[in-house]
Amino acid sequence: FTPKTLAGQHVVVSAGPTFEAIDPVRGLTNLSSGKMGFAIARAAHEAGAHVTLVAGPVALPTPRGVGRINVKSALNMQRTLQVLAQTASVFVSAAAVADWRPVSAAEQKIKKDGSGSVPALNFVENPDILAGIAAQPRAVARQLFCVGFAAESQDLQAQAQVKRVRKGVPLLVGNIGPDTFGQDENALLLVDEQGTTELPRAHKLHLARQLVAEIAQRLPVGSVA
Ligand code: C5P
Numbered sequence: 001f002t003p004k005t006l007a008g009q010h011v012v013v014s015a016g017p018t019f020e021a022i023d024p025v026r027g028l029t030n031l032s033s034g035k036m037g038f039a040i041a042r043a044a045h046e047a048g049a050h051v052t053l054v055a056g057p058v059a060l061p062t063p064r065g066v067g068r069i070n071v072k073s074a075l076n077m078q079r080t081l082q083v084l085a086q087t088a089s090v091f092v093s094a095a096a097v098a099d100w101r102p103v104s105a106a107e108q109k110i111k112k113d114g115s116g117s118v119p120a121l122n123f124v125e126n127p128d129i130l131a132g133i134a135a136q137p138r139a140v141a142r143q144l145f146c147v148g149f150a151a152e153s154q155d156l157q158a159q160a161q162v163k164r165v166r167k168g169v170p171l172l173v174g175n176i177g178p179d180t181f182g183q184d185e186n187a188l189l190l191v192d193e194q195g196t197t198e199l200p201r202a203h204k205l206h207l208a209r210q211l212v213a214e215i216a217q218r219l220p221v222g223s224v225a
Contacts, residue, residue, distance in 0.1 A: 004048030016056035037094030
């Protein structure tokens with residue numbers, strides 16, 4: 001039995017990596033498995049929320065009862081999330097968004113020309129999707145509660161607090177441990193204005209349920225989507 005702490009809420013979760021095209025058959029991505037975001041989507045549904053999962057390219061089944069939109073690039077993910085953020089009441093940004101993308105993708109497959117020369121790749125920075133959404137009036141007014149993630153390799157507590165303020169979110173979740181990517185277990189550090197709470201090492205679904213309960217506690221009393 002799960003208490004329906006998120007009944008009436010519309011929860012949007014981003015998950016997985018993004019894929020930044022180089023040409024029609026090649027691109028850049030990262031090792032995010034999407035497992036944490038998918039677990040959060042499942043836990044939010046169990047807690048009674050209407051859940052939309054915005055997923056980068058991952059090979060995970062959609063949790064039962066959850067709506068899923070597949071995206072590829074960071075720009076693609078941003079467009080989708082910006083629309084959903086207009087009606088959502090909670091946004092959990094668990095996706096590992098690529099920091100950079102190639103300036104432009106070649107329309108045709110880049111071919112070897114036989115001379116041994118290699119193509120040059122030029123990059124441009126991707127927008128910070130979470131910071132952009134957290135700066136929107138609905139988020140500033142706490143009608144949309146935004147939650148960020150951080151994977152820091154050192155000094156997690158201080159770095160997570162800095163990141164929380166920089167992104168403008170009330171709650172930031174730090175992944176404890178160097179290599180949580182692809183693992184079934186994780187440990188989390190929750191950082192908010194009050195301080196930090198540690199969720200000890202456990203299966204990602206267990207952590208997701210705890211995180212959902214923590215989010216529910218922080219929503220404005222009597223709020224519904
Ligand atoms: O800055 P950093 O990538 O460490 O921040 C991680 C958090 O910001 C995650 O919640 C991630 O989903 C989000 N993010 C984003 N857009 C980016 C980079 C990160 O929304 N371009």
